Amino acid sequence: MRLGSSSRIAAYILVGFLVGIAFALALFLGFPGAESEISSSVLSTAAPDPNETQEIGTVVSKIAPEIGAQAPDFALRDLEGNEARLSDYRGRTVLLTFWATWCGPCRLEMPTFEGRYQELKDDGFTVLGLNYDEPIEDVSAFRDELGLSFPLLLDPGGSVQRLYRIRGYPSSIFVDPQGVVRVIHIGLITEGQLTDYLVELGYSL
Numbered sequence: 001m002r003l004g005s006s007s008r009i010a011a012y013i014l015v016g017f018l019v020g021i022a023f024a025l026a027l028f029l030g031f032p033g034a035e036s037e038i039s040s041s042v043l044s045t046a047a048p049d050p051n052e053t054q055e056i057g058t059v060v061s062k063i064a065p066e067i068g069a070q071a072p073d074f075a076l077r078d079l080e081g082n083e084a085r086l087s088d089y090r091g092r093t094v095l096l097t098f099w100a101t102w103c104g105p106c107r108l109e110m111p112t113f114e115g116r117y118q119e120l121k122d123d124g125f126t127v128l129g130l131n132y133d134e135p136i137e138d139v140s141a142f143r144d145e146l147g148l149s150f151p152l153l154l155d156p157g158g159s160v161q162r163l164y165r166i167r168g169y170p171s172s173i174f175v176d177p178q179g180v181v182r183v184i185h186i187g188l189i190t191e192g193q194l195t196d197y198l199v200e201l202g203y204s205l
Contacts, residue, residue: 065164067184071096071175074160076130076153079140084128084153087179092124093201094175098161100132101142103169105188110146112191117150120203124177126150132158132166176201 065071075085086094097113099106110129117127127150131139136154143152155161164173167186174183174197183197195205 065173065181067181069181070179071181072163076155078151078153084151089126090179091177092126093177095127096173098130098166098171100169101134101138106170109189112194114148128153130155132161
């Protein structure tokens with residue numbers, strides 16, 4: 001009788017362990033249906049019709065970013081209410097930085113981005129800071145505190161964050177003048193790393 005009870009307890013422990021592993025993998029890899037959630041915010045897989053009005057904050061591609069692939073296009077508003085579309089920056093190198101005001105590493109790297117932006121903006125380098133679903137007042141205060149001049153874009157609801165499969169902050173993606181993803185960097189970018197990436201993208205620093 002004792003042996004049977006011990007066996008059942010061991011079986012319960014084993015089942016619980018396997019369920020825990022399965023749940024952890026689901027969290028890491030994404031639950032089934034995650035792709036459909038991304039696709040539900042997609043407007044079209046084709047290039048937007050210039051004569052067609054599109055809702056700001058929606059995306060126009062459902063292709064996840066991969067190095068060597070075309071960066072998914074999107075349209076968001078900046079702090080002044082102006083529309084900014086990634087495809088409008090074709091011909092320039094664009095650093096997309098995904099961030100939040102409460103993110104300590106974001107605060108550390110922003111002045112580095114600002115310095116390079118000021119140095120290279122006349123040579124075709126642009127930074128777009130995509131903020132996830134925070135009040136415009138908070139984002140504006142953050143910009144003013146750090147003296148940022150590159151565009152900060154509001155992503156209400158996080159549709160672009162989901163499109164780009166952002167899992168943590170800061171996350172940065174470098175897009176070349178042809179609109180192709182060249183670098184994906186997760187975490188803080190140091191000044192040396194930023195220099196290396198820009199040299200790789202053709203800048204003489």
